[in-house]
Amino acid sequence: xxxxxxxxxxxIALDAFGGDHCPSxxxxxALRAVRKGGIEVVLVGDERKLAAALDAQAPDxxxxxxxxxxxxxxxxxEDSPSKAVRGKPDASMPQCFELVxxxxxxxxxSAGNSxxxxxxxxxxxxxxxxxxxxxxxxxxxxxxGALTTFLDVGANVDCKPINLVQFAVLGAVYSASNFSKAxxxxxxxxxxxxxxxxxxxxxxxxxxxxxxxxxxxxxxxxAEGADLLGGAVDVIVADGFSGNIALxxxxxxxxxxxxxxxxxxGSSTRAKLGALxxxxxLMGLRSALDPDSYGAAPxxxxxxxxxxxxxxxxxxxxxxxxxxxxxxxTKKLAPQLEAAVQHHKPLFDxxxxxxxxx
Amino acid sequence: xxxxxxxxxxxIALDAFGGDHCPSxxxxxALRAVRKGGIEVVLVGDERKLAAALDAQAPDxxxxxxxxxxxxxxxxxEDSPSKAVRGKPDASMPQCFELVxxxxxxxxxSAGNSxxxxxxxxxxxxxxxxxxxxxxxxxxxxxxGALTTFLDVGANVDCKPINLVQFAVLGAVYSASNFSKAxxxxxxxxxxxxxxxxxxxxxxxxxxxxxxxxxxxxxxxxAEGADLLGGAVDVIVADGFSGNIALxxxxxxxxxxxxxxxxxxGSSTRAKLGALxxxxxLMGLRSALDPDSYGAAPxxxxxxxxxxxxxxxxxxxxxxxxxxxxxxxTKKLAPQLEAAVQHHKPLFDxxxxxxxxx
Numbered sequence: 124x125x126x127x128x129x130x131x132x133x134x135i136a137l138d139a140f141g142g143d144h145c146p147s148x149x150x151x152x153a154l155r156a157v158r159k160g161g162i163e164v165v166l167v168g169d170e171r172k173l174a175a176a177l178d179a180q181a182p183d184x185x186x187x188x189x190x191x192x193x194x195x196x197x198x199x200x201e202d203s204p205s206k207a208v209r210g211k212p213d214a215s216m217p218q219c220f221e222l223v224x225x226x227x228x229x230x231x232x233s234a235g236n237s238x239x240x241x242x243x244x245x246x247x248x249x250x251x252x253x254x255x256x257x258x259x260x261x262x263x264x265x266x267x268g269a270l271t272t273f274l275d276v277g278a279n280v281d282c283k284p285i286n287l288v289q290f291a292v293l294g295a296v297y298s299a300s301n302f303s304k305a306x307x308x309x310x311x312x313x314x315x316x317x318x319x320x321x322x323x324x325x326x327x328x329x330x331x332x333x334x335x336x337x338x339x340x341x342x343x344x345x346a347e348g349a350d351l352l353g354g355a356v357d358v359i360v361a362d363g364f365s366g367n368i369a370l371x372x373x374x375x376x377x378x379x380x381x382x383x384x385x386x387x388x389g390s391s392t393r394a395k396l397g398a399l400x401x402x403x404x405l406m407g408l409r410s411a412l413d414p415d416s417y418g419a420a421p422x423x424x425x426x427x428x429x430x431x432x433x434x435x436x437x438x439x440x441x442x443x444x445x446x447x448x449x450x451x452x453t454k455k456l457a458p459q460l461e462a463a464v465q466h467h468k469p470l471f472d473x474x475x476x477x478x479x480x481x
Numbered sequence: 482x483x484x485x486x487x488x489x490x491x492x493i494a495l496d497a498f499g500g501d502h503c504p505s506x507x508x509x510x511a512l513r514a515v516r517k518g519g520i521e522v523v524l525v526g527d528e529r530k531l532a533a534a535l536d537a538q539a540p541d542x543x544x545x546x547x548x549x550x551x552x553x554x555x556x557x558x559e560d561s562p563s564k565a566v567r568g569k570p571d572a573s574m575p576q577c578f579e580l581v582x583x584x585x586x587x588x589x590x591s592a593g594n595s596x597x598x599x600x601x602x603x604x605x606x607x608x609x610x611x612x613x614x615x616x617x618x619x620x621x622x623x624x625x626g627a628l629t630t631f632l633d634v635g636a637n638v639d640c641k642p643i644n645l646v647q648f649a650v651l652g653a654v655y656s657a658s659n660f661s662k663a664x665x666x667x668x669x670x671x672x673x674x675x676x677x678x679x680x681x682x683x684x685x686x687x688x689x690x691x692x693x694x695x696x697x698x699x700x701x702x703x704a705e706g707a708d709l710l711g712g713a714v715d716v717i718v719a720d721g722f723s724g725n726i727a728l729x730x731x732x733x734x735x736x737x738x739x740x741x742x743x744x745x746x747g748s749s750t751r752a753k754l755g756a757l758x759x760x761x762x763l764m765g766l767r768s769a770l771d772p773d774s775y776g777a778a779p780x781x782x783x784x785x786x787x788x789x790x791x792x793x794x795x796x797x798x799x800x801x802x803x804x805x806x807x808x809x810x811t812k813k814l815a816p817q818l819e820a821a822v823q824h825h826k827p828l829f830d831x832x833x834x835x836x837x838x839x
Contacts, residue, residue, distance in 0.1 A: 203677075266740055277672055280680045314635055314725035319561075322638045322722050348729030352737040364680050365723040367672035369730045371706030376734035379710040382624060384742075387762040394762035400755030404745040 132163040132188055133449035136219035136228035137441075139168035140197045141235030143434045146176060149234070152441020153189060154181050162449045163188040165228050168215040169195060192227075194218040198239045200434070207239035208246040216240065220247035223427050229452040230428035232419060232444060234436040240429060241278050241422060248427035253464040253471065255283075257424030258290045259363070259431070260297060261370060267354030272298040272307070274423065275363040276370045282362035285474040287311065287328040292470070293423040294358040295340035296463045300454045301447070306339070307357035310346035312365060321345060324362065327477050335470040339463060419444035421451065428457055490521040490546055491807035494577035494586035495799075497526035498555045499593030501792045504534060507592070510799025511547060512539050520807045521546040523586050526573040527553060550585075552576040556597045558792070565597035566604040574598065578605035581785050587810040588786035590777060590802060592794040598787060599636050599780060606785035611822045611829065613641075615782030616648045617721070617789070618655060619728060625712030630656040630665070632781065633721040634728045640720035643832040645669065645686040650828070651781040652716040653698035654821045658812045659805070664697070665715035668704035670723060679703060682720065685835055693828040697821060776805035779814075786815055 137153055139146040146168060153164040154177075166173050170193035177184040177191075196214035198207045207217050219231035220243045233240055237259065244257055258275035265271055274294045279286055291309050298307040311328055313321040321329065325345070332342040343356060348369060350356045361369065388398040398405070418440075419430035430448050432440055451457075464471075495511055497504040504526060511522040512535075524531050528551035535542040535549075554572035556565045565575050577589035578601045591598055595617065602615060616633035623629055632652045637644055649667050656665040669686055671679040679687065683703070690700040701714060706727060708714045719727065746756040756763070776798075777788035788806050790798055809815075822829075 266737060280672055280678075312726060314638055314722050314729075320638075347733075348726050348731075349733035349736075351730060352733050361726075364672050365726050368670060368706050368719075368723050369726050371672075372709060372727045372730045373706075373734050375705075375707035375710050376731050377738060378707075379624060380735060380738050388759065390762045394759045397755040397758030397760075397762075401746065401752045401759065402755075404748050404752035404755075 132161060133230070133452035134163045134165065134228045135445055135448050135452075136165045136167055136192070136222040136231045137445070138215045138219050138231070138233035138235055139166045139173055140194075140215045141233035142432065142436050142441075143234075145234070146173060148436055148438045148441050150176050150180060151438035152436075152445060154184070154187070155438065155442040156445040157187045157189050159446075162445055164445065165190055165192050165222055167192045167194050167218050167222065168197075169193070192218060192222060198236050200236050202236060202239060204236075204238040204242035207236070208242050217243050217247065220244070220427070220429070223248070230430065230448050232430040232432065232448050234432035234434055234441070237277070237431050240431045244422045244425040244427070244429045248425040248429065251424055251426050251461050251464050253468065254289055254293075254424040255285050256289075257422055258293060259420055260294065260423055261420045262418070263351045263370075263373065265352050265354030269354045269357075270302060271351060271354065271356060272302070272358045273351060273366065273370065274358075274360060275366050276361075276420070277363045277367035278422070280362065280364040280367075282324060282364075284324065284327045284331060284477050285471060287324065287360055287362065288331055288470055288474045289424065289464075290360045291328075291332060291342070291358070292337070292339070292463050292467045293460060294360060295337070296460050297421060297423055297456065298357045299339070300456045300459060301451065302357070304357050306341055308343050308355070309340045309358040309360065310343040310350065310356045312359050312361035312369065313345035313347065316345045316347055328474075331470065331474050331477060335473060337467060337470070339466070418447035421456075423460060426457070426461070428452065490519060491588070491810040492521045492523065492586045493803055493806050493810075494523045494525055494550070494580040494589045495803070496573045496577050496589070496591035496593055497524045497531055498552075498573045499591035500790065500794050500799075501592075503592070504531060506794055506796045506799050508534050508538060509796035510794075510803065512542070512545070513796065513800040514803035515545045515547050517804075520803055522803065523548055523550050523580060525550045525552050525577050525580070526555075527551070550576060550580060556594050558594050560594060560597060562594075562596040562600035565594070566600050575601050575605065578602070578785070578787070581606070588788065588806050590788040590790065590806055592790035592792055592799070595635070595789050598789050602780045602783040602785070602787045606783040606787065609782055609784050609819050609822050611826065612647055612651075612782040613643050614647070615780055616651060617778055618652065618781055619778045620776065621709045621728075621731065623710050623712030627712050627715075628660060629709060629712065629714060630660070630716045631709060631724065631728065632716075632718060633724050634719075634778070635721045635725035636780070638720065638722040638725075640682065640722075642682065642685045642689060642835050643829060645682065645718055645720065646689055646828055646832045647782065647822075648718045649686075649690060649700070649716070650695070650697070650821050650825045651818060652718060653695070654818050655779060655781055655814065656715045657697070658809065658814045658817060660715070662715050664699050666701050666713070667698045667716040667718065668701040668708065668714045670717050670719035670727065671703035671705065674703045674705055686832075689828065689832050689835060693831060695825060695828070697824070777802035779809065781818065784815070784819070786810065
């Protein structure tokens with residue numbers, strides 16, 4: 124077992140059997156991250172398999188801030204979320220959360236089943252006192268180069284006003300912490316920015332956020348789909364149904380256009396030659412748009428740090444995500460979220476009152 | 482005034498003062514469409530302005546199946562929907578609907594304010610008997626080349642089960658008529674296709690559509706964002722809130738990627754040269770993705786034909802849209818929709834029962 128080289132390192136429990144191609148990208152990404160310093164990784168999963176892979180890939184691994192925590196079982200993509208908390212307690216994913224609970228790690232990270240991650244967050248960490256439901260967060264690339272924090276992207280599909288206003292607060296704290304925004308600009312995703320647009324739900328939340336201005340963020344009103352990529356809004360809040368759809372449409376459109384571009388390039392020799400000349404520029408574009416470079420999606424609203432990576436996460440994505448998780452640990456994201464929830468109690472009380480009045 | 486050359490022509494009342502650059506694209510598009518034959522256009526708007534523009538652009542216009550219907554007023558993008566039906570009865574947009582009501586045209590078409598078009602449809606045509614709310618429809622490009630019918634994209638944001646199942650029927654009839662699909666494949670937009678996904682609303686509708694199979698369409702279950710561009714589903718049904726967001730995210734992602742590609746091309750001389758060589762292929766791609774080539778969005782569920790074009794519609798888009806509207810007239814879309822609504826009464830009754838039971 125490797126020993127941590129310093130106790131000041133951010134300690135991350137990484138589910139080594141989460142991603143589609145596990146455990147290779149997890150091991151490779153962890154090795155890269157710990158070699159850069161400042162991070163200690165606990166690889167969670169089958170001890171024999173992990174030790175054999177580490178011995179083969181990095182014979183010096185025992186001198187790195189890296190260790191293995193044995194977990195004999197695996198949560199699959201087909202497992203129901205409850206499997207992760209009840210059916211397979213010894214699986215690598217729930218064991219990551221146990222390590223955090225025992226104080227042996229500061230955050231849990233997995234490229235596995237996101238429903239199971241949500242269940243682990245809810246049942247192992249429990250919710251932050253005052254938070255009704257946690258949210259799943261992602262970051263969208265924008266033309267200005269800044270990333271926009273977008274939540275909820277799928278944890279809660281049937282939302283009430285209290286959920287959306289809490290997502291606004293949680294998202295603002297994350298944006299401030301992760302992207303060093305002093306006072307993030309927050310907006311509600313809607314079907315238009317004009318007066319009278321939105322649903323009953325968004326109109327109620329819009330009014331609540333206007334009537335209870337926060338010192339932690341600036342509320343802008345409604346945002347549209349284009350704002351997810353525009354860079355002018357720091358945090359965009361949606362219910363988990365339309366948020367998840369928006370995220371998947373964005374990813375699918377990107378993939379479809381990439382495919383169409385490939386078809387266009389393959390259509391003639393001249394186009395192929397042209398593409399060859401454009402390759403360095405196109406590769407730059409590809410890396411700017413690569414979801415791998417945007418790191419992991421935090422689960423916000425639970426009493427501990429949990430981050431979810433894309434199932435197809437590459438070693439590079441794992442490395443980037445570990446660095447991002449380490450930043451959240453160092454910046455004390457978890458206590459900041461709890462403090463913000465207490466601080467915004469008047470807004471949340473008003474949201475609950477609005478709900479029972481309607 | 483020009484006289485129609487044959488009464489068998491599809492007669493379209495075109496709001497000449499709807500689009501962002503009106504009336505040029507409308508006039509140019511109408512001239513192209515009527516010259517191709519089979520279509521008679523009534524250009525609706527300020528008579529003097531229209532006659533002067535026609536005289537300048539097409540001195541022979543009085544021999545074409547084209548005439549002017551005078552409407553002194555204009556509905557702007559800033560006007561509230563009620564302006565179109567009460568405040569400005571002499572505006573070009575509501576006058577198109579009046580022409581259809583009087584039997585002087587078979588369909589109304591405008592590139593103007595879509596909220597006002599919806600209001601005109603509702604208050605001038607009235608709803609089809611048995612339809613609770615109309616839907617706004619669009620067609621999305623897919624990699625297979627087929628277009629997918631997508632509704633509702635913004636007419637109704639707060640939907641009940643009766644609305645979604647009616648959208649499924651209306652969308653299926655439109656897909657069968659417009660794209661000659663014998664038995665269109667219909668799916669509900671959701672946040673995933675796995676069991677347990679979806680909202681209370683989508684789960685109720687999913688059950689209703691499974692329990693009441695239709696002979697007019699095949700119900701597939703849930704679709705995801707990627708299916709909007711995949712080509713395997715003919716009709717995708719959503720509430721107007723998430724549908725509008727999905728549509729705008731798709732358009733915005735396309736624009737953003739186009740912008741990023743331009744930036745990449747501009748980044749070096751080599752890339753610029755490469756792009757020059759790729760130009761014919763890229764232009765093909767651009768036209769395949771051009772929303773202009775997908776025609777107008779019908780408003781389904783009202784007792785008459787109404788089609789809405791993009792505000793920035795080019796002459797080409799107006800021409801394509803007129804041809805599409807003519808096809809709907811020839812194929813008798815309006816009576817087909819009314820018959821389908823009657824035919825699916827058991828499904829609609831079940832949806833209403835499900836709602837009052839919940």
